Amino acid sequence: MSESKLKRVDLIFGEYSSVKFKVLADTLKRSNEDILEDLTESGLKGRGGAGFPTAIKWKYAAETPSKEKYVICNADEGEPGTFKDREILTRVPRKVFSGMAICGKVIGAQKGFIYLRGEYQFLMPELKRELEQYNEHMSKMGFDFPIEIVLGSGAYICGEESALFESMEGYRGEPRNKPPFPTTYGYMGKPTVINNVETFVNVVMIMRLGPIQFKLLGTSDSRGSKVFSVSGDTPIPGIYELELGMPLEKFVEEFGDGDTKAVQVGGAAGFCVPRKKFTETVIGFEGVPTGGSMMLFNSSRSMYNVLHNYLEFFEEESCGQCTPCRVGCQQLRKGIVAVKKGDKQSLYLDQLMKLAESMKISAKCGLGQSVANSFSSIVYNFREEMIY
Amino acid sequence: MSKKINLTIDGIQVSVDEGTTILDAASKLNIHIPTLCYHEDLCVAGNCRVCVVEQENSRTLPAACAMPVAEGMLIHTNSGKVRVARKHIVELLLSEHNADCTKCYKNGICELQSLASQMLTGDHMFLDLVPDKRYTIDRFNSAIIKDDSRCIRCQRCVRTCEELQSVSALGVAYRGNKMKISTFFEHPLFEVVCTNCGQCVNRCPTGALIERNYVDQVWDAIYDTSKHVVVQTAPAVRIALGETLGFAPGKIVTGKMVTALKRLGFDAVLDTDFAADLTIIEEGHELLERLKSALVDKDPRVALPMATSCSPGWVKFLEHTFPELLPNLSTCKSPQQMFGALVKTYYAKKKKLDPKNVVSVSIMPCTAKKFEADRPEMRSSGYKDVDYVLTTRELAIMITQAGLEFEKLPDSHFDSIMGASTGAAVIFGTTGGVMEAAIRTVYELVTGRDVPFEDLNITPVRGTEGEVREATLLITKTKPEFRFLEGVELKCVVANGLAYAKQVMQNVKDGTASYHFIEIMACPGGCLGGGGQPIPTNKEIRAKRKEAIYKEDMGMPLRKSHDNPDVQEIYKDFLVKPLGHKSHELLHTHYTPRKRY
Known part of the structure; x- marks a missing residue:
């Protein structure tokens, strides 16, 4: 532990220019094609967890003809175990605004919104002050792109992009059918780019460094660095910016307490990697992707309790509209309880694994589809803990 | 002309208009994809997921009702993956559904039930979630009963109430495992804006929303020899009743209906049409x-x-x-209530009956009529003007209960007095x-x-x-x-x-x-297209009924x-x-x- 093996990066939080909004000012002078080309070249993928190539998303929105378009920053950071967007918004909000403004220029949007998680209300006063400065600068630069902050009401599902639009429009936060996708039919039915907080910051970083330098970090599938929220059984919990594509083993060596039995990568919606698979697991889009959440569990933890906790979370946070998610989550949680109690035979776990597989392919949105990730990986790797 | 899209469904090539859903494209090939939350009259929800199909090169199974076709799409509607997912979905729905079907009003005509029998869900794969939910049944309303334990959250009722009727008495409350279809602050239906129109009842796939039925009470009145039971039938009943009794939509069954009512034992079979004509005179x-x-x-x-x-x-x-x-x-009162008031005054006098021994029953295409008959102001004869309101569906139940072979019944005429009608009254429907x-x-x-x-x-x-x-x-x-x-x-x-x-x-x-x-x-x-009319309902069926009325x-x-x-x-x-x-x-x-x- 004394000798650090993982490269620490300081691109996201670092301040590189004494001139405020310098990167933004420089970028606004460039052509949209240029900007998009740099983005494409950089290979940047969305930092919210799903990893959709940012350049393609922007391009789609840019190509959709419409008088009204929107840029939305998804700051509904609700995944259990992640707290990196809060840190970014606290420390470098200007980079977020800049990234949004660049997006606005590229796609031809008139307005940007930050959908802030309800629980982050305390960030509002500072963010508003920063926004004022941003607006001042923008008017000086002669580029009009107002940004507004919208506060969520505390539903996990509203982090799902289409549910987020519904929420913003004043409806129940329920995911929409896709297609149409946000780039053609988003907020208010208009073409919309919605990106994670960190993605916008990455855009600014690419604009400053250029795609070549950005690509020096990470692997061919996972370019750049990523902010990780490290929690659980670790002596050094916190926010760390690390290079993507690292082996999990190294991560555990550095952050574990020496007794790590599993790491939950990507929060409740992510995957649980047991100790025996640390060496072969890579953190990145080619391996196990994450929106930033890294939870370490040592041998004192019951994986049954961990899973039960996640399932309780999903059971409550499902919007309840689609069958696989609404009822499936209840069945999974009650199912493992029944097995644990001996009301159901251990073979019932296999039935539940099949159900989880069905949920993964038939649920309406990412929430229901990703419940199987933690469920299957925990039940598969810690089956005996589920039974005894 | 819109653009044509070519795709392959179950190995068969098909070319359809751009914007068509997979569901509609498949039906062109005579492939029936099961649905539950989908209803032709309503916007697409895509939330029950019963209609999922497999799309090659897609990680997930799209919902056929919500997925528009795309060029070169390869769709499988009956692959192994699809079958397993569908069965799981129906099993999940059954696990949160109060499935004591023999106690349910919709037994035999429930869409979930028929889906379950199709999927051979005999073994109840999952845990029964119903007991933990502590459901209450809203039976405080004179027209509509809402039983959440039978609700499968397809939201057809919510969409009906909001889109078709702009009433929004029903909405979605809570989320996740607590998600339910509810009213303003969970008040019972009779305390909220619900108009009792029954359109939700027409579209509910299960027994969660049903009409309050008065079949047994009407039988009791018929059997009671001291009572003179008068029945009136609304204009829209005669052109729809046949649908539940073996005829295709649009069949006019006035004569058979009158015969059936007489055979059921009503003392006089009269016509709401008479009161419709009367309404015109008064309203005019x-x-x-x-x-x-x-x-x-x-x-x-x-x-x-x-x-x-x-x-x-x-x-x-x-x-x-x-x-x-x-x-x-x-x-002006509605024809039903004009009729009711006259039955216990004019008719009783003419027939030399004591109005207290007259039971007035009406057959209506409507659930709101049940509420109307219960209004306190609808007692101008000194009695309850209309004692029982039955929907077209309830009449069909009585005819079936009595063992009448409806299709083979001869025609007969309404009794007099108050049995004559005109074409003007018929089109009230x-x-x-x-x-x-x-x-x-x-x-x-x-x-x-x-x-x-x-x-x-x-x-x-x-x-x-x-x-x-x-x-x-x-x-x-x-x-x-x-x-x-x-x-x-x-x-x-x-x-x-x-x-x-x-x-x-x-x-x-x-x-x-x-x-x-x-x-x-x-x-x-x-x-x-009333809330008491035969189920199913859709534009096509209603168009046929309309044709029949003008005919x-x-x-x-x-x-x-x-x-x-x-x-x-x-x-x-x-x-x-x-x-x-x-x-x-x-x-x-x-x-x-x-x-x-």
Whole structure:
């Protein structure tokens, strides 16, 4: 532990220019094609967890003809175990605004919104002050792109992009059918780019460094660095910016307490990697992707309790509209309880694994589809803990 | 012409218009993909997921109802993956559904049940979630019963209430495992804006929303020898009843229905149509009186436009939504209630019966009529004017219970008195019908001539679904007593479905529309699409019913309400004159402003 093996990066939080909004000012002078080309070249993928190539998303929105378009920053950071967007918004909000403004220029949007998680209300006063400065600068630069902050009401599902639009429009936060996708039919039915907080910051970083330098970090599938929220059984919990594509083993060596039995990568919606698979697991889009959440569990933890906790979370946070998610989550949680109690035979776990597989392919949105990730990986790797 | 998209479904190539869903494309190939939350009348929800199909090169299974076709798509509707997912989904629905089917009103006609039998879900794969939920049944309403334990959260009712009716009495509450279909602060249905229109009942795939049925009470009355049981049948029943009893939609079964009712043991089988004709006389005169007060006496208190009041769902909607416009509502009771009031007065007197021994039953295409009959003001005979209201569906149940082979029944005629009707009354069952019937009479009253339309068919006011129909009729060469209407353009508007009614009334409220006469029917297509009509319902079925109604009208020897001999007789014998003292006592009513939640 004394000798650090993982490269620490300081691109996201670092301040590189004494001139405020310098990167933004420089970028606004460039052509949209240029900007998009740099983005494409950089290979940047969305930092919210799903990893959709940012350049393609922007391009789609840019190509959709419409008088009204929107840029939305998804700051509904609700995944259990992640707290990196809060840190970014606290420390470098200007980079977020800049990234949004660049997006606005590229796609031809008139307005940007930050959908802030309800629980982050305390960030509002500072963010508003920063926004004022941003607006001042923008008017000086002669580029009009107002940004507004919208506060969520505390539903996990509203982090799902289409549910987020519904929420913003004043409806129940329920995911929409896709297609149409946000780039053609988003907020208010208009073409919309919605990106994670960190993605916008990455855009600014690419604009400053250029795609070549950005690509020096990470692997061919996972370019750049990523902010990780490290929690659980670790002596050094916190926010760390690390290079993507690292082996999990190294991560555990550095952050574990020496007794790590599993790491939950990507929060409740992510995957649980047991100790025996640390060496072969890579953190990145080619391996196990994450929106930033890294939870370490040592041998004192019951994986049954961990899973039960996640399932309780999903059971409550499902919007309840689609069958696989609404009822499936209840069945999974009650199912493992029944097995644990001996009301159901251990073979019932296999039935539940099949159900989880069905949920993964038939649920309406990412929430229901990703419940199987933690469920299957925990039940598969810690089956005996589920039974005894 | 729209662009054609080529795709392959189950190995068969098909070319369809851009924007078509996989569900519709498959049906072109005669492949039936099971659905549950999908309903032709409603927007696509894509939330039950029963219709999932496999799309090659896609990680997930798209919902066929919500997924538009794309060029080169390769779809499998019956692959192993699809079968497993569908079975899981139906099993999940069953696990949160109170599946004691034999105790359910919808036993045998439940969409979930038939899906379950299709999927061979015999072994109950998952845990029963129902006991933990502590459901309560809302049975405090006289028209509709809501049983959450049978609800599968498909939201068809929510979409119906909001999109078709703009009532929004039903909505989604809570989320996740607690998600349910609920009302404003979970109040019982009778305390909220629900109009009892029953459109949700028509579309609920399970037994979660059903009509309150009075089948046993009616049987008891029939068996009670001390009671004289009179039944009236609404115009829209005769053109839809056949659907549940072996006929295709659009079959007119008036004669068979009358025979069946007689065989069931009703003492007299009479016709609501008679009261519909009566309504026209009263409402027509009311309209003329209002026009006179407005045009001649310049009375500022007179409320114009005047709106029809035959549809109890519409009446309650107005009481909730536009209470300030209640004076615009005709004070005429609906035909059902006029009939009820007369059965226990005029009819009882004529037949020398003690009204307390008369039981008045009505067969209606409607659930709101049940609520209407229970209104405290509907007791002008001194008794409850209509004791029991049965829907078309309940009548079909009674006919089946009695073992009648409906298809083979001979035809017979309504009894008298109060059994005669005209074509004008028949068309009360469709949108625009009351307007047309009223104009046939009013025009003749005012000018002494037939309406200037071929075969009395006033097609400009014949409304259609999904639109507000406006029409004007120029009145010329009036009789001397109606000189004040000379040269007046009578402005009429017809709307069906409460969403459209809301539009019309908003315009009236805002003063942006100047009408004289408004006809509103609460249900899509009018009474023929009523909440008590046979299930399923869709545009095609309703169009066939509508055709049948106009066919029945054309086939009637009498086409104008004022020609109805029974109506003429009742004015001579009993009522004396339209809007007279007796009329006011028995045939007119008042309304109650209600709260908007």
